[in-house]
Amino acid sequence: MRILHCADLHIGSSLESGLLPDRTALRRREINDSVSRIAAMARRHRIDACLIAGDLFDTDYVTPETWKRCLAAMASATPVRFLILPGNHDGRFLHAREQRAASGDPADRLPSNVKILTGGHSVRMGSTRVFAAETADDIRYIKADIRLFNIVMMHGTVSGQMFTFADGTMVPFSALKNRNLDYGALGHVHAAGAAQVDARLTLCWPGCLEARGYDEPGKKGFIVVNTENGSRRFVRAALRECAAVPCTLDREDTEGDILNKIHQSLQDIPEENLVYLHLDGTVKEEEFSPAGLQKMLLQEYFGVRIDTSGLTVLGRGQQMSTARVSPSDGDEDATRIWNPQEEAKLAAEADDWTREERPLARKMPEQASDESAGEQIALREIYRELVRDAQLAPQTADEVLKAGFAALDGEELPL
Numbered sequence: 001m002r003i004l005h006c007a008d009l010h011i012g013s014s015l016e017s018g019l020l021p022d023r024t025a026l027r028r029r030e031i032n033d034s035v036s037r038i039a040a041m042a043r044r045h046r047i048d049a050c051l052i053a054g055d056l057f058d059t060d061y062v063t064p065e066t067w068k069r070c071l072a073a074m075a076s077a078t079p080v081r082f083l084i085l086p087g088n089h090d091g092r093f094l095h096a097r098e099q100r101a102a103s104g105d106p107a108d109r110l111p112s113n114v115k116i117l118t119g120g121h122s123v124r125m126g127s128t129r130v131f132a133a134e135t136a137d138d139i140r141y142i143k144a145d146i147r148l149f150n151i152v153m154m155h156g157t158v159s160g161q162m163f164t165f166a167d168g169t170m171v172p173f174s175a176l177k178n179r180n181l182d183y184g185a186l187g188h189v190h191a192a193g194a195a196q197v198d199a200r201l202t203l204c205w206p207g208c209l210e211a212r213g214y215d216e217p218g219k220k221g222f223i224v225v226n227t228e229n230g231s232r233r234f235v236r237a238a239l240r241e242c243a244a245v246p247c248t249l250d251r252e253d254t255e256g257d258i259l260n261k262i263h264q265s266l267q268d269i270p271e272e273n274l275v276y277l278h279l280d281g282t283v284k285e286e287e288f289s290p291a292g293l294q295k296m297l298l299q300e301y302f303g304v305r306i307d308t309s310g311l312t313v314l315g316r317g318q319q320m321s322t323a324r325v326s327p328s329d330g331d332e333d334a335t336r337i338w339n340p341q342e343e344a345k346l347a348a349e350a351d352d353w354t355r356e357e358r359p360l361a362r363k364m365p366e367q368a369s370d371e372s373a374g375e376q377i378a379l380r381e382i383y384r385e386l387v388r389d390a391q392l393a394p395q396t397a398d399e400v401l402k403a404g405f406a407a408l409d410g411e412e413l414p415l
């Protein structure tokens with residue numbers, strides 16, 4: 001059985017600043033479409049079940065339309081099954097929906113392939129059982145059959161030999177050891193990582209599915225677990241990632257040298273991504289214009305933030321001063337949640353399931369001025385919505401989208 005484990009989709013989240021206004025709206029729609037993309041990928045890649053390990057939604061205030069659209073996307077991926085664990089952002093909403101689904105009113109019933117898996121409950125799928133734990137007690141009462149592949153879904157963080165639920169309850173690894181558990185499907189931490197508990201059990205967290213801002217750098221996607229052999233693979237699946245890129249400047253650099261060095265540092269970053277450029281070293285004030293730099297890079301990448309807090313700017317009088325431009329709010333989380341080593345463990349040889357759709361959705365219009373770039377994006381969005389509203393079969397919709405986007409790009413269509 002092939003399991004897709006994702007978490008922290010945060011549908012409905014408002015985005016960080018640092019994007020052009022029209023791109024913010026587009027990005028919000030892209031994130032709100034995450035479930036449709038996951039569902040389509042799962043079906044295309046013959047996934048049996050998708051585990052969403054908490055924070056599917058960004059808040060407990062989910063509009064009926066959003067909920068309906070999510071369920072419809074999941075239902076359309078049948079026979080793929082979806083198990084949704086409540087997180088700290090959407091727990092009250094999902095618990096309420098689960099209660100109403102259980103109460104039997106047909107209007108509140110979930111599609112047959114969708115289940116909200118709340119703490120203390122489990123689902124058996126063939127030789128695999130999936131448990132949900134939302135409290136330390138839920139863990140204590142897990143009875144895992146030694147003959148099955150046993151998964152526990154939890155929402156929280158790992159540090160050292162300790163798992164901590166999002167509400168702060170701590171559970172030592174000893175409580176998870178020798179319980180016949182094979183895989184911990186975690187959510188909550190926004191960068192991928194893994195921790196070994198015992199010979200049989202590894203806790204894994206895929207990180208959030210999409211980079212929503214500059215505090216979510218690194219490879220983004222989900223984990224695919226094969227329950228026959230226990231193997232797991234990180235799969236890159238985000239429409240856009242945020243690349244955190246360091247670049248060191250020198251006091252002798254001219255404005256041209258600075259641009260060259262920055263472009264050199266960014267040469268491998270695809271244009272559809274967000275760039276978080278960390279400058280350090282020393283520059284002369286008269287050679288360095290962060291605002292101009294930002295403006296230029298925004299024509300090349302989807303979003304740009306420049307961190308000059310590590311940069312020393314020499315004023316005209318040659319006295320040292322630290323840069324006046326400092327990173328905006330919200331950055332302090334970046335170092336705390338981004339652990340490159342842990343991410344590297346999982347993401348080192350990541351597959352990439354976005355290649356097939358990259359020409360469709362990820363590409364930024366080439367050589368376009370800011371205005372026509374915005375127009376292009378807007379056209380694509382209008383078209384995407386038209387196709388969505390037409391409610392075509394997923395495969396037909398994919399083809400219609402592909403053809404339309406190719407036409408927008410001025411490509412010839414093989415009809």
Ligand SMILES: [Mn+2]
Nearest residue numbers: 055087088188
């Ligand atoms: Mn969370």
